[in-house]
Amino acid sequence: MVYWFSLGSLDHFPRQGARVLSLPEVKVAVFRTHDDGLFALEDRCPHRGGPLSEGMIHGMRVHCPLHGQAVALDTGTMVYPDEGCVRTFPVKVVDGNVLIELPTAPVSSQATTAVSAV
C-alpha cells in the first residue's frame, strides 16, 4: 500500500536546490531543477554517505558535496563511471502542492513527520 503526502507549496522549494524530509529510517531529498523538474531521492550518496541535498544541481544531476560524485536525479543511479544507486520516490505537483508517495501508512491523522516503516 502506498500513500501520498503533501510537502507544502512548491514555492518553498528553491530552483537548483533541495529540501529534506526526515523520516525515521531514511532521509529524503526533494530536488527542484532549473526547469522545475521535481525529484525525490534518498539523501545519502552511495559513495560515502554524503547528503546529496547539499550538492550542486545542474541539468538532471546532483553532485555530492563530499567528493563530487554525481547522481542522476531521475533514476537515482550514479553517473558513469561511478557505480551504485539510491532509492527514488514518486513526486508530483497538484494545485501548487508538492506531493510525495511513500510506502507507509500515516500514524495518525495529524501525522506530520510521524510516518514510519519506510
Next chain:
Amino acid sequence: MAKKEKLVLIGNGPANIKALEHLLALAPDRYDIRIFGAEQHAPYDRVQLSAVLAAEKTKEAIRLQEPAWFDQHKITMHLGTRIADVDRVRRLVFDENQRSYAYDRLLLGCGSNPIMLDLPGKDLGGVLPFRTLTDIERMLASPVAGRKAVVIGGGLLGLEAAHGLEIQGFDVTLVHLCETLMEMQLDPVAGAMLRGAMESRKIKVLTQASTTEVLHDGQGRVAGIRLKDGRQVPADLVVMSVGIRPNIELAQKIGLACKRGILVDDYMGTSDPHIDALGECAEHRGKTFGLVAPLFEMGKVWAGAITQHPDAKPFEGTTTATRLKVSGIDLFSMGRFNGGPECEELVLRDSSLGIYKKLVLKKNTIVGGILYGDVFDAAWYRQLMLEKRDIGPIRDALLFGPSFAQEGADTVNPMAAMPAEMEVCGCNGVCKGSIEKTILEKGLTSLDEVRAHTKASASCGSCTPQVSQILEWVLGEDAATKAPAVETLCGCTSLSQDAIRQRLTELEPMGMSEAMAALGWNTLDGCKKCRPALNYFLLCAFPDAYRDDIRSRFVNERVHANIQKDGTFSVVPRIFGGMTNPDQLRAIADVADKFSIPTVKITGGQRIDLLGVAKQDLPAVWADLNAAGMVSGHAYGKAVRTVKTCVGSEWCRFGVQDSTGMGVALEHQTWGSWTPHKVKLAVSGCPRNCAEATIKDIGVVAVDSGWEIYVGGNGGMKVRVADFLVKAATPEAVMETCCAFLQLYREEARYLERTAPWIERVGMPYVTERIVSDAAGRAALFQRFRETLDQTDPWSKQGVTAEAPGEFRPVEATPYPMNV
C-alpha cells in the same frame, strides 16, 4: 547456465593477485575463484615492504586490492590457510585440517622462502628474515631506544632493510660478504658511492665480512654476531637478507617437474595440464625470477593463455632492471652492467654532485648500465637497450640523456622514465601503470576521462601535470592533435577562463543565466565546474550590480560553514589577527554548551573551530556569536581566511614591530571579499618569522626599518616559499601593497588558482611591475579593492534564508487524501 569452472590459487602474493587482475579483465565471469594465502594479512604488495619498514607507508597503504574488490568479483579468500596436499587425479586441494576443495584449474604462486644462513645460533629469538609483514611487526615489536640491529646481506633487500631500521631508530650495522654492495647490480665505483651514502646515514657498513656465528645472550635471544676474523658486533636484532629460494615444497610433494623452481613452459603451464605456476616459485628456461617486472609479466601471459585470448603472448622474461627503494638514493641498474668481451664503456662521473652514469655498449647497442644519483633517463636507456637500437648517431651525447641526444629533445616525455608501480596520485593511490592500463583499455583521450575512470588527479589535482603527461605518453603523437588548443573552463563552453573574463569586461552587468546565453554556453544551467567560476567572475566584474547566485556556490559558501564527513558543519568565528579576549572565549564556550557541540579545536590559522553543528542549528549558533560581537571567519570560502600573527614587539623580546597590531589591521581591511581561491596571510614581528609568513599567500615580516612583503607562498599540498615583493616603510604602505596585490589576484587569476600557481604562471617580474613599479596602478588597484569589499557579516545577512526558504529547516509530510 553452464556451471562455472573452479579456479584455485595457492598463494596471495603480488604475482598471483596481478595475474588475477589480468584474468578478470579478460574474463570477468568465467571462473569461480578461491585463493589460499598462508599469511594472515590480506594480500599486500611485498615490493613495498621496505616502505612500510621505513615508515613511509602504512600497512593498509600497500594492500593490493581492497576487500570490496574481492567481494565484487565473488572471490573466496582463505587467509592463514596453508595448502598441505593436492590430489591431481581427483583435482582436489587439501588444507592442513584435511578440508578439501575442488579445482578445474590450479595456479601455484607459492613464492619463495628467504634463505637463512645455517649458522650456530640461527634459531635464537631476534633472528629474522625480511620477507613478510609479520617479519616487520616482529622487528618493531619492542621498544627500540638505543637498540642495535645487524643486517646480514648487502643486496637490494638488505640495504632497504638497513635503511628502514635506521629510520625506525635502530643503530644499524650492515654486514656483507663481498667487497661491493649490491654486487649483482653494481660495479665497484657505484658500490662505493652507495656505501658512502649509507654511511652518511649513520649505517655502519662492513664488507668482505663473513658471519660465522650468531651470539647468544644466555636468555634465548640474540646478543650479536661473530665474524670470521674474530670481530664481534653486538645486536638485539639480526636480519638475514642473503637471498631467496623458490618455494617448491608442495610442487615436489605432488610430483610436478621441478629443478630450482617449478618448471613452466612459455605459457606458465607445468607438467600437469591442469596446473600452472608463476612468480618466484617458477623456473622458465633455466631461470628463476625475483624482480617484480617479469613476475607481473608472467601473470599477463598466464591470463592470456588460459582464456585463449587472441593477443596472448608467450613469456620472454623481461630484461631485468633494478631500482633501489631507499628514499634519497637514486640508483638504477640494468643488463650486463659489468661488460664483457667486445664491450666498451661510456662513463660520466661527477663526485661532488654524486652522479655516476655508466653505459655498456656492444657494437653500438646498449647492453647494460648503471645510473647513480640521476636516474631520470633510466627508462629511455632501458628502451634503447630492449630495442637494440643503433646508438651510433647519438653516441657522443648519449650520456647526457635524451634531451641532448635526440632531435626535438624538449618533446621527450619525462613520464616515460617513471616505473609503472610509482604512485602518481597520492590522494587516491593510483600508480602510473594503472593509469596507462585504463587509458588503453577504455580508449580514453582526455584528462577528464582519465580522472573519471581512475580518480587520478580527481582530488587535490597536484598530480595533474603528471597525469596529462602520462596521457600524452600513452597516446603518443595523437594526444597533441586531440588536445584542445586552449583549456576551456568546462564542457559547457568553448571559451577559456581568460577569454570569459575578457568578454565580461565588454558587456553590461547581467545575471548568471544571461551571461551563459551571452557567452554561448551549450548547456542551460551549466555544471558544477563553470557555475561557481562564472558566479565569481560576475561578482568581480560587476561588484555593485551582480547578485550572488547562491545556487552556484558550493554548500560551504552557501551556508557559511564547513561541511564535514558526517553531514554536520563546522563554524569558525573570525578572530582578527588571532587576538581574542575572555568575552569572546566565554561566548564561544556558551555556544558550544548550548548546542552540545561535540568538538572545539584550535585551527592551524589560530582560530577556534566548532565542529559537529547540525545544519538546522547553524542560524541560532550564528545569532549567538553575532550577539557577542563576532562575525563569520570565512573558513569555508574562497575568500580571505585568516591573518596569522606572532606576538611581536608588544611582548616578544625579539620583536621589532607590532605584528599583532598589523595583523589585526590587515584582517579588518581585507575580510569580506571573494577571491579566486582561499587566501591566507600572516605577519611576523621579526625575521625569526614565528607566524610562518613565508609560506602564506601574503606574508609580512617585520625588520628593524619596516616591513618586508612576500607573496605566493603555500604551505599546503605543494609547499612553496613566498617570493619577496617589496619592502614597505610604513603600515600604510603595507596595507596598500597587500590590498593592491589581492585585487590584482582577484582580477587576473583563474578560478580555483591559488596565488602560488598564479605567480608561477604569470611570473614574479609581472607582479612586481604591476604592484611595485607602477605607483598609480597600485593606487588604482587598492581603490578598486576597497570598493568591492562587502564587510557585512554573511551570518547576519537575512539573504541566506530569504533566498532559500527553509534552507535550514526540513520539510514536513502531511497525509494527502488521493485515490491511488
